[in-house]
Amino acid sequence: MTSVSPNATAPPAPARGERGTAPAPIRARRSPRLGAARGGRTPWLYLAPALIVLAGLLIYPIYQLGLISTLQYTQAQVSGGEPTSFRGLGNYTDLFSDGQFWRVLVATLAFAAACVVSTLAVGCALAVLLTRVRAVPRIALMLAALGAWATPAVTGSTVWVFLFDPDFGPVDKVLVWLGLDGFADYSWTYDRLSAFALVLFEVVWCSFPLVMVTVYAGIKAIPGEVLEAASLDGASAWRTWRSVMAPILRPILIVVTIQSIIWDFKVFTQIYVMTDGGGIAGQNLVLNVYAYQKAFASSQYGLGSAIGVVMLLILLAVTLGYLRLLRRQGEEL
Amino acid sequence: MSTTSTLRPRGLLRVRRPWRLAAEAAALVIAAVVAFPLYWMVISAFKPAGEVQSDHPRPWTLHPSLDAFRRVFDQQDFGRYFLNSLLVAGVVVVVSSLIAFLAATAVTRFRFRFRTTLLIMFLVAQMVPVEALTIPMFFLMRDLGDTVPGIGLNTLGSLMLPHIAFSLPFAIWMLRGFVKAVPPALEEAAYIDGASRGRFLWQILFPLVFPGLVATSVFSFISTWNDFLFAKSFIISATENSTLPMALLVFFKDEGNDWGGIMAASTIMTIPVLIFFMLVQRRLVSGLGGAVKD
Numbered sequence: 001m002t003s004v005s006p007n008a009t010a011p012p013a014p015a016r017g018e019r020g021t022a023p024a025p026i027r028a029r030r031s032p033r034l035g036a037a038r039g040g041r042t043p044w045l046y047l048a049p050a051l052i053v054l055a056g057l058l059i060y061p062i063y064q065l066g067l068i069s070t071l072q073y074t075q076a077q078v079s080g081g082e083p084t085s086f087r088g089l090g091n092y093t094d095l096f097s098d099g100q101f102w103r104v105l106v107a108t109l110a111f112a113a114a115c116v117v118s119t120l121a122v123g124c125a126l127a128v129l130l131t132r133v134r135a136v137p138r139i140a141l142m143l144a145a146l147g148a149w150a151t152p153a154v155t156g157s158t159v160w161v162f163l164f165d166p167d168f169g170p171v172d173k174v175l176v177w178l179g180l181d182g183f184a185d186y187s188w189t190y191d192r193l194s195a196f197a198l199v200l201f202e203v204v205w206c207s208f209p210l211v212m213v214t215v216y217a218g219i220k221a222i223p224g225e226v227l228e229a230a231s232l233d234g235a236s237a238w239r240t241w242r243s244v245m246a247p248i249l250r251p252i253l254i255v256v257t258i259q260s261i262i263w264d265f266k267v268f269t270q271i272y273v274m275t276d277g278g279g280i281a282g283q284n285l286v287l288n289v290y291a292y293q294k295a296f297a298s299s300q301y302g303l304g305s306a307i308g309v310v311m312l313l314i315l316l317a318v319t320l321g322y323l324r325l326l327r328r329q330g331e332e333l
Numbered sequence: 334m335s336t337t338s339t340l341r342p343r344g345l346l347r348v349r350r351p352w353r354l355a356a357e358a359a360a361l362v363i364a365a366v367v368a369f370p371l372y373w374m375v376i377s378a379f380k381p382a383g384e385v386q387s388d389h390p391r392p393w394t395l396h397p398s399l400d401a402f403r404r405v406f407d408q409q410d411f412g413r414y415f416l417n418s419l420l421v422a423g424v425v426v427v428v429s430s431l432i433a434f435l436a437a438t439a440v441t442r443f444r445f446r447f448r449t450t451l452l453i454m455f456l457v458a459q460m461v462p463v464e465a466l467t468i469p470m471f472f473l474m475r476d477l478g479d480t481v482p483g484i485g486l487n488t489l490g491s492l493m494l495p496h497i498a499f500s501l502p503f504a505i506w507m508l509r510g511f512v513k514a515v516p517p518a519l520e521e522a523a524y525i526d527g528a529s530r531g532r533f534l535w536q537i538l539f540p541l542v543f544p545g546l547v548a549t550s551v552f553s554f555i556s557t558w559n560d561f562l563f564a565k566s567f568i569i570s571a572t573e574n575s576t577l578p579m580a581l582l583v584f585f586k587d588e589g590n591d592w593g594g595i596m597a598a599s600t601i602m603t604i605p606v607l608i609f610f611m612l613v614q615r616r617l618v619s620g621l622g623g624a625v626k627d
Contacts, residue, residue: 042530046439047451049432050501057473057498058458064469129360132353137360144368150610151371152559154578155599159374162592170373170390205370266462269561273582288464295468296566308465319460323453 062312069305078301091306100282101290101307108265108286111196115264118204120257123211128241130216142213149209157273160202164188189275192283199270199284207263211256218252219245251329258322262315268292287311374603377596378402385593401597405584408594413573414580415601421489421576422557425496426550432497433504434512434546438538440505441512442520458502463495467566470495474567487571492563500553507552511545512538548613555606577602 069091076082095101126145130138148156164171166187175183188198222245230240246253268288275284278293285293287307295304372392377385379397384390405411440452471486474494478485484494515538523533561578568574581602584594 043439043443043445043448046435046443050436050505053432053498054458054501057470057494058461058466061466061469061473062461064472065466068468068472126363129356129363133357133360134353137357137364140364141360141367144364146610146614147371147607148367150555150606151603152555152578152606154559154561154581155374155603156370158581158595158599159370162377162596163370163373165592167388168386168390168592170392173390205367262460262462266464268464269559269578272561276585288462291465292467292562292566296471301468305468308462308468311462311465315460315462316457319457322460323456 065305065308065312068302069309071302073300073302073305075299078299087302091302095303095306095310100285104282104285104287104290105310107196107284108288111200111286112261112264112267114196115200115203115207115267116257116260118200119207119211119260119264120253122204123208123256124215124241124253126208126212127215127219128237128245130212131219132237145209145212148205149207149213151206153206153269154273156202156206157270160198160205161189161274164198190280192279195275195279195284199267199274202270202274203264203267207260211260214252214256215249218249222248254322254325258318261318265315265318266311371603374596374599377592378600380593382593385596401593402601404591404594405597405601408583410573411580411598411601414575414577417489417574418558418576418602419605421492421496422554424493425500425557426554428493429497429500429504429553430546430550433501433508433549434539434542435534436501436505437508437512438534441509442517455502455505459506463499464562466495467562470563471566486567487569487574489574491567492557492560492576495563496553496557496560500556503552504549507549508542508545511542511549515541551609551613554609558602558606 070086070088071077072085072087072090077084126141130141133141151159163169166172166185172183172186175186186194189195226244226248227240230244235243266288267286271278271284271286271289272292277297278285278289282290282293288311291304291307291311294300294307376392376394378401379399380394381396381398381400384394384396385401440448440455474484474486474491478488478491484490519537519541520533523537528537559578560576564576564579568576568579577598581595581598584591584598
């Protein structure tokens with residue numbers, strides 16, 4: 001970094017006190033601003049470290065992922081025992097003709113959709129609730145939510161599994177105490193649906209706080225008169241939300257929805273820890289865990305990469321949809 | 334309270350007060366439910382073994398003990414794993430914050446060709462499912478290890494590098510708001526006073542943006558600290574380089590899980606994040622607001 005940039009060389013000294021040289025201070029003031037606006041090579045200099053890191057550790061791996069997905073790449077090729085051979089779309093045809101892949105894909109989409117809807121519903125409902133209570137309950141709920149938010153996925157998973165443990169967990173006991181005798185020593189991870197439900201509880205628990213806090217901040221920014229007018233007109237809480245708050249909060253809601261879709265679509269840790277690597281006979285696999293198992297458990301790296309590419313494309317489609325929404329709203333970047 | 338109630342018609346008040354009390358009761362109950370898993374984790378960590386693995390679990394203990402924590406630190410090199418996690422997360426936070434600060438400055442305080450393209454790229458990069466890149470990353474780290482010692486598979490470097498890259502796009506995106514908030518007049522004044530670009534960047538802009546950097550770093554810290562997939566895939570044989578998430582899983586055993594140990598280890602792993610989070614939460618919310626609205 002040079003100590004003197006060419007734009008800052010305009011002499012500032014005569015600018016002070018001397019009335020006769022009026023244009024000089026204007027020029028002296030203008031040129032640095034122009035410099036800040038254009039800056040020649042400076043922005044690229046600032047961007048260089050980020051671009052180098054991203055090129056090497058993000059773009060190159062994406063390229064590699066695509067490449068490996070077209071190769072016959074198993075343990076034999078990795079260890080050098082057999083030459084690597086090009087398969088074209090062979091891995092993809094294998095994948096698409098495998099019934100398990102479609103089951104996992106459908107499960108992933110359904111599970112992610114359920115997580116997104118539940119997270120948003122819980123988050124928005126609690127955000128509205130926060131606006132209707134006084135300080136003490138509000139702070140209590142905020143603190144509890146922050147705790148859940150901050151909990152690492154791994155420990156959140158272990159704790160939730162423990163809570164629902166058939167032998168030592170309190171949840172089954174409470175359910176029996178409430179009269180639901182069917183839950184006596186009920187193993188949540190044994191049945192496919194209840195295992196997914198258990199993971200969903202944990203995912204919603206740790207991701208609703210972001211929605212709640214963001215939406216709450218958004219509601220607080222709505223002018224009070226608007227909400228008051230709604231309440232004077234006798235609007236119910238639901239009606240106020242649907243006809244007044246939700247339209248105003250649309251941009252915020254879109255952002256948190258997209259974030260949730262992206263996070264919930266690629267849940268890995270929770271599934272892996274809570275269902276022990278994808279559940280009994282792989283009944284709780286989602287794409288991420290499926291790709292991991294294919295690649296690292298059965299050494300089919302080509303096939304695993306093909307699954308990765310499928311995930312990448314699905315999320316890319318979501319992202320492009322998001323960008324279009326942003327553009328339609330006329331957001332400036 | 335009293336001033337507003339005298340202004341309001343009585344009928345309205347009578348309908349509203351029970352509703353608000355109900356809402357407040359609901360909020361408190363929900364807060365308790367949301368906090369319960371963390372409470373259960375901590376209380377179970379302090380219970381003696383017999384009470385943790387009991388058919389009649391109680392939400393309290395009359396005999397708190399540190400046995401579970403002792404087991405955690407005795408049975409394996411847990412202290413070392415803790416330091417490994419801390420080191421990896423620390424390096425990632427510092428390096429990615431600095432790189433993101435420079436990049437965010439470039440995209441907010443300069444106008445140049447491809448600026449919008451770059452911004453869209455950063456946005457799209459956030460969406461990349463990093464888990465899907467585990468396979469190519471694995472081979473990249475293997476090859477790097479052959480040429481550069483210290484960052485290949487089985488080293489802590491193999492955990493730092495991917496996280497620096499993956500936390501960058503979001504960090505840049507979030508820092509934009511903080512950098513933008515510094516008034517341009519300040520920059521002009523600095524240049525008029527003869528400050529160079531570098532001086533302005535590090536001695537004026539950096540301190541002003543620092544609170545934002547801390548808020549942003551929470552995300553890189555958490556995603557690195559929590560990382561399970563890379564830790565599991567890249568640290569294969571060198572267990573001395575394991576991090577906390579892996580150490581935790583050791584207590585899951587086929588012959589019966591050591592729940593006391595799991596809960597104690599989970600507590601140790603959660604507390605640093607919790608502290609970090611509570612310290613910056615105010616800034617976090619305002620920063621998120623900025624990132625959302627921009």
